[in-house]
Amino acid sequence: MSRLKGVAGRDPRAGFRNERRDCAASVPQGLLKAARKSGQLNLSGRNLSEVPQCVWRINVDIPEEANQNLSFSATERWWEQTDLTKLIISNNKLQSLSDDLRLLPALTVLDIHDNQLTSLPSAIRELENLQKLNVSHNKLKILPEEITNLRNLKGLYLQHNELTCIPEGFEQLFNLEDLDLSNNRLTSIPASFSSLSSVVRLNISSNQLKSLPAEISGMKRLKHLDCNSNLLETIPPELASMESLELLYLRRNKLRFLPEFPSCKLLKELHVGENQIEMLGAEHLKHLNSILVLDLRDNKLKSVPDEITLLQSLERLDLSNNDISSLPCSLGKLHLKFLALEGNPLRTIRREIINKGTQEVLKYLRSKIKDDGLSQSDCVTETAMTLPSESRVNIHAIITLKTLDYSDKQTALIPDEVFDAVKSNAITSVNFSKNHLCEIPKRIVEMKEMVSDVNLSFNKLSFISLELCMLQKLTFLDLRNNFLNSLPEEMESLVRLQTINLSFNRFKILPEVLYRIPTLETILISNNQVGSVDPQKMKTMENLITLDLQNNDLLQIPPELGNCVNLRTLLLDGNPFRVPRAAILMKGTAAILEYLRDRIPS
Structure with a gap:
């Protein structure tokens, strides 16, 4: 009965009559009633320019129906019903959020993607139970330092904003598992990210990064790292010590060399297409024991080493749009499901064979091993x-x-x-x-x-x-x-x-x-x-x-x-x-x- 405190002796409707009338126009009472039972409220796509007060105060004020009916069934005892834990107000026209956000301390999910927010209120620090925060597709230029108070946060989605930096203390979000900072204006990643030891997925693609901090290797549980579409010219060698890494995306950067990965035993996909890589050597391949997908399209490769056969687990190999004139016939030993060769000046394989697809190309390469033995010109035999x-x-x-x-x-x-x-x-x-x-x-x-x-x-x-x-x-x-x-x-x-x-x-x-x-x-x-x-x-x-x-x-x-x-x-x-x-x-x-x-x- 704590919600009745302070309302005895007066008309509980007096202070909020007009407010509730306005609220009813944008948020049906049936939705609010259902939200009190389920703890979830979805106001997505309602053309809202601001969040109605009745939403912020859903767990504070006496509901409208309580003033019309003083006998409640077990399912209508509003004072026993659930605090709001999930609020979705995405796809609206919100330019700001009120500090009344603090009136929903039980929230575990707050989804406000696809609005016009330029900032977040400092009151967000009081949502200490928050586990998922989605503010993607807004116009945020900075994050409030108060966001670092959300110690239970597991998923933070900030993609498609206008962020230029990360606030101090961000490493305090030590429970964070999924972090998306893609499509912003970041020029650097703080070395303190090494403290985010629970992060499994990090997306920093489509920013303006010229380098990655060596300390990123401290993210010991990182499995999925997306650095596509940046300005990276090199990769810190420490990245090779990330033993949990399974998927690495480095497309559309300015890399000249393929990194080496001696400790990345679990690496399954490596995407380095649309760079300026000129050479693929045995030293780049020798540790990729578990690799399933290798994307090298749109680079400047002139050859493929015979040691490509070290990649016994490889299923997909994309070599399209390079400068490769011949292939080692040992490539036929791999059990590839997909091999892309378009856009290369290949002279040793007829175009009609390439056009028949992967299995025909592999079959042809294997036949050259059998037919020509060690004299085949495009097989590396000196080893x-x-x-x-x-x-x-x-x-x-x-x-x-x-x-x-x-x-x-x-x-x-x-x-x-x-x-x-x-x-x-x-x-x-x-x-x-x-x-x-x-x-x-x-x-x-x-x-x-x-x-x-x-x-x-x-x-x-x-x-x-x-x-x-x-x-x-x-x-x-x-x-x-x-x-x-x-x-x-x-x-x-x-x-x-x-x-x-x-x-x-x-x-x-x-x-x-x-x-x-x-x-x-x-x-x-x-x-x-x-x-x-x-x-x-x-x-x-x-x-x-x-x-x-x-x-x-x-x-x-x-x-x-x-x-x-x-x-x-x-x-x-x-x-x-x-x-x-x-x-x-x-x-x-x-x-x-x-x-x-x-x-x-x-």
């Missing part, structure tokens, strides 16, 4: 040596890329000559994928002091031998597409392992040994038969950020999994459980974890 077994080892890759690559040979045995070819060279990566291996070669143990990446995917392994467990420096292990149903306890000795890919095997439970590898950051175990996970043991894995359990046999998701608050990516699609429902899954990891936590028995 290969012929072994007695008629196999080829890429010596250039061993010396320059520190990679022992013997993949896609369809062999059941790795010849000794392959290991002998390493000699005294320090190897960091081994790729034996796409063969018919039934066991891990014993001689791999010879590299235990140096190898950090091992790819044994697409083989016929049904068990893991102890030799693999002796690779003390191993950080990345790819075992997908094999016949595995268990892992040896000895894998506990892999004290540096960060990423393991077990997808497309035969696991029925999450292997127990994984819970005892505290360095693990990424577990990919989709497309197996996993029926359960242990949330208590999972919670002890403090570094685990990504867990992919898609397409397994999970009949239920334990609510305690919601306590694994370090998870930034939890993928559960394709399992037979009923809850959480698809609508929750679509909202993303944070929503899933919150949903699970709410269902933990007290």
Whole structure:
């Protein structure tokens, strides 16, 4: 009854009669009544030039209907009804917001996109529960410092304004996960952004940035970085240490060199089209193990290196509108779904073959390998040596890329000559994928002091031998597409392992040994038969950020999994459980974890 305080002994309608009449003309009483029940009010597209007082005071004043009916059913007890938590006033003609905004302290969502706002009121600091603020498509020139008081903010959308700088203290928004500053007039990004350690998605495209601060690498959970349409000439080398980065957009800048990404093991898409890149070298490709999409269109490339075959996961490659005259026939070994070559002065492939599409081009390149062998003019041959077994080892890759690559040979045995070819060279990566291996070669143990990446995917392994467990420096292990149903306890000795890919095997439970590898950051175990996970043991894995359990046999998701608050990516699609429902899954990891936590028995 707190809302009745101060109204006894007078007509509660006296002070607000005219105001309410004006309000009723722009906001139907039925909408306000429904909003008191649901806590949500949508006034989008109502041609409003100002927000009516009855909206600001919706949780303060006695509703109009209360003065006409003094007997209330259970559903009409307005004094028991919900405070407004979601207000949408987008697509109107608002030029300013009143300080009466402070009368809605329970707001978690405020959406005012597509108006004509030039500023935000300082009273916005009092919306301490706000989690999502959308002020995109307005005319903001500055942000009030008070916005830094919104410590619970998770999504901030400021795209398509006229911002020229970021206010001091912005780094205090430490819960921010999604930040969109695109299409403004920013000339710099503060180094303090490094403190925004929860940000998963950052869009700073279509600004006037000439550089990025090296400190941006401090955004440890950043997965999606969009820097399209700026004036960038270089990328700070620190960007290469962002281990969570999955999507990087650098289109329409002034880059002359492709950056190197030694630590970006999860990088899946790299878009550097419409720049001034003149050279693509092996050093640029050697760390892109997980890349699915590589966009190099509209640059000044003259050639493609033979080491393009290192990109075994690549699905889309756009080379259109460059200066490429020939392609290495080794390109045919890739399993591309899309290859764009238009706008290049290609002389070694007939136009009619290119016009038939990607698969015909790849087929043609593979045929040239078979037909011409090592004499094919547009195949790089000086980096290969012929072994007695008629196999080829890429010596250039061993010396320059520190990679022992013997993949896609369809062999059941790795010849000794392959290991002998390493000699005294320090190897960091081994790729034996796409063969018919039934066991891990014993001689791999010879590299235990140096190898950090091992790819044994697409083989016929049904068990893991102890030799693999002796690779003390191993950080990345790819075992997908094999016949595995268990892992040896000895894998506990892999004290540096960060990423393991077990997808497309035969696991029925999450292997127990994984819970005892505290360095693990990424577990990919989709497309197996996993029926359960242990949330208590999972919670002890403090570094685990990504867990992919898609397409397994999970009949239920334990609510305690919601306590694994370090998870930034939890993928559960394709399992037979009923809850959480698809609508929750679509909202993303944070929503899933919150949903699970709410269902933990007290």
